[in-house]
Amino acid sequence: MRRKIPSNSALMAFEAAARHGSFARAADELALTEGAVSRQIARLESFVGVALFNRVGNRVRLAPNATRYAAQVREVLDRLERDSQDLMAQPIDGGSIDIAAIPTFATRWLIPRLKRFQDKHPRITVHLAQRMEPFILAGSGFDAAIHFEHPAWAGLHTHRLLQEVLIPVCHPALLADGEAEGALDRLPRLHRRQNPDAWQLYAQETGIRLRHPAVGARYDLHSMLIEAALAALGVALVPRLYVEAELEQGRLVAPWPEGRSIAKTFCLVLPEPIRLSETPLQAFANWILDEAKTAERLA
Structure with missing residues (x-):
């Protein structure tokens, strides 16, 4: 059975935007356009069926019910990055x-x-x-x-x-x-x-x-x-x-x-x-x- 997990690109865009409180700053960090970040987050919102940000003009604010999810995603991404680096650092045998x-x-x-x-x-x-x-x-x-x-x-x-x-x-x-x-x-x-x-x-x-x-x-x-x-x-x-x-x-x-x-x-x-x-x-x-x-x- 296929796992119900969002794409890594969407999760990375969401975590960066949640941390910065800005799609533009998240785009700078990820070397993407602001539109690409916005589209990734829209795909994630469609996947989970929940609005993750409140949009007011050009500003965005993390929705209250998404705060815990942002912390969990950050922890998972940090763990995945650390585990990948550890794997790359260890001898082949x-x-x-x-x-x-x-x-x-x-x-x-x-x-x-x-x-x-x-x-x-x-x-x-x-x-x-x-x-x-x-x-x-x-x-x-x-x-x-x-x-x-x-x-x-x-x-x-x-x-x-x-x-x-x-x-x-x-x-x-x-x-x-x-x-x-x-x-x-x-x-x-x-x-x-x-x-x-x-x-x-x-x-x-x-x-x-x-x-x-x-x-x-x-x-x-x-x-x-x-x-x-x-x-x-x-x-x-x-x-x-x-x-x-x-x-x-x-x-x-x-x-x-x-x-x-x-x-x-x-x-x-x-x-x-x-x-x-x-x-x-x-x-x-x-x-x-x-x-x-x-x-x-x-x-």
Whole structure:
């Protein structure tokens, strides 16, 4: 039975016009004439039996009952484009996987180790995208996620990777010889916007006195905090696993205790159990679990 699906050309014209609120701007984007865009949308309206735009003179406005359809079409087209690009990017005799990950974990921990996976599985291409918040994995286009443990992953298969243990770090030039605990209250403190109480919780756990623990510049990402600490802007409370190289090189120092009470757990989230057969996703899952075990053993 033939599927009742509009043409791609009509859907692309509709999505562009809905996004721009203009047939003319949609035509510019698609390298078509305004008349061609109008005809494509008229065909789509005839196909679905619904007026998708309200036309007032030379202006168009998305009809209220078409707003949800526009968002759905945009999502489908984005998914189709991403899947096509992924297919073009993978080796002819290989496979590929799409992983959603917390951005700083991806850049500071995962990517520096991916060469080892590539050497072991040269025919598997790993595509990475960032996701700050938990999401519905089914239908997302992602094969797996690397995120914190969260109730949102209920019903999925989660595998513990690493513990995110926070530690204060700063540029060595900010500390006088032998100075440590007192300097933590003296120096500017840098904050992650999503965790505004971290310094207060750290002070309560360690017993280090901090006046006005909430005062200081705020950043969205741990990677921003690390760069700010490297620039000698203050003391950053960041996961130790993100700054191991900088600590070893002496570019950052950490003469203060770790904050264990504010730790979180990274996990690998899979839609199905890891099985013995060697699919690309299973190969990646087994590899990253081994990498995490090795990292914890060496910590």
